[in-house]
Amino acid sequence: MTIPTESEVLDALRQVMDPELGRNLVELTMVRDVVISPEGAVSFTLALTIPTCPMRNRMAQDARAVLAKVPGVTDVQITFGAMSEEERRDILGKGAPELPKLNAFNRVSQVIPVMSGKGGVGKSSVTAMLAANLARRGQKVGILDADITGPSIPKLFGLPAGGLRGSEQGMLPAVTGGGIRVVSTNLLLRDEAQAVVWRGPMISATIRQFWTDTLWGKLDTLLVDLPPGTSDAALGVLQNLPVTGVVLVTTPQDLAALVVRKAIQMIRQLNIPILGVVENMSYFRCPETQHEHAIFGPSHADVLAQEAGAPVAARLPIDPQIAALCDAGQAESIELEAIQPVVDLLLQPA
Template sequence: MPTIDQLVEQLRKVSDPELGRNIVELGMVKDLQIDAKGLVSFTLALTIPGCPMKSQMERDARMALLAMEGVKDVKITFGAMSEEDRRKILGNNQQQLPKLNAFNKIDKVIAVLSGKGGVGKSSISALLACALARSGKKVGILDADITGPSIPRLFGLPAGGLKGNDMGILPAVTHTGIKVISTNLMVPNEDAAVIWRGPMITGTIQQFWREVLWGTLDVLLVDLPPGTSDAALTVMQTIPVNGVVLVSSPQLLANMVVRKADSMLKQLNIPVLGVVENMSYYPCPDTGKQHLIFGPSHAEELAQAVNTDVALQLPINPSIAELGDTGRIEEATQPGLEKILELI
């Protein structure tokens, strides 16, 4: 059975194809172990979570280890390096590479926030993006809901398959040309749970902002994690947000949480462009009568509370749910968002 030192030596034969240096020297091998049955396990800390060279390095490491006598199986877990580790290994190398930010030209960043989940924040982010794209704007969506990403599903973008290299990560592009970045594009399948902890989430959001080749955008919409969690705060502190759209539902509870969000925004000095009360009423297809399924509207009241004149109400629209669930949100039309679109 090989010793840890021998395993390390063997892993020196595996290199990161992008950086041209071996994974041991790069400090990418962590928690290397071998058990009594010959199972070798370690964590491969990637320079970027969606590193396109990931599977090649995994295969090379597996083959190198399995070639050793006594090694029966290999289990590789993926992790990501901290900013500090990255800087250490990329060192001068990175300084020679132009910062990606230098290529990105993003005119406006608009974040979509809600007091709680399930009120239609992602659907409205997508509808806003679609409407802007239809009017000829160059649009991107940064899905900052790292542990509950749903933007790719709405647009029918497949899990995995995100491309990039050391210069940066390339966003996926929808049928109508909207650029999308999301953790759901990095996991092997749509149902894979992202159960990362705080620091990893923070790191990912920073990368989504700094290391994605967004190119020239008129508007970058940010689908925030629900509520006033740390994750939402991190996004607001990391990304220079120009304005926020608050999504709510008629339930008073949701509104109370939105008020909390408002106090967070005040502290950060970010203006609220408008309030969208989603699923505000159901227009009866036969009579046109508006039924207040979730109770009376609080849109105006809420708009006042957050200092905006724009209080919109969107109906319950089963076609949004259906088109969203089948990856065809770009085919949806939902009048009523015009006032906010004018402000973006």
């Protein structure tokens, strides 16, 4: 029986990249304490930059996949460890990726991702309402729809599929009736119902291209509608765009609060400011009595805001008219006084 050598193991692991730093695990000194048993079982410690690294399971999966192809390897055991603060500073100092250059024709004053971590909380509708209200106040606004596989921004504004066009200088965004500039994968497709079945690296590359290749022109605010989760798309935006700060969206349910906490941890790890917490679907106001009913239970916004170190920017009601206007592609017609404090927050000088 052939027993693999440590050199063969390390050579194989050089094929595994840290998605955040763009360098291989061996080069980053993340592979430690390699042990190879007489039976061909390989074990090692994967020293993470932070113990809660969101990419750790992906890197471990990739490591097992490459080692399974090494002759003589019968099993792979990976233990997670963590770098010291000094090691982490050294690695991040050398490995931090350079932000992609913006198209020379563009001037974007601030980039604001709208994020939750949880699906179904209304991030896209909040993004659309923020954009419409900023535009009403005279701002030049764009929306980068980073929900690559489940885009909904074009539908909210009534923009038809295939609405993006190219030029020698770059990609021309679609423009809403109110002058909001939009890029989205649904604007690249002939049929808005066509599925986009892409893996993580292609999703990240598309987001980068939307940022670098689009002719945004002069924008006061670029809103980024993020998909649920804390993986490739969210990480790609938070690391590859010059983010000013994040608006967090949640709903009153305990489950939503649990998942939003994961997003808070991710944002903190990347040292990005959280500007405010928006609790969507916070209550339903009876049109006859004006009494507010907590349909989804008591609010958790204050607790989440405290954990995020940010204010509760708004509590938005359940309003069937908002849903109807969004379905009709008339998001710019929504009038909602409750969202104005969030708009005020985004208009404050940095």
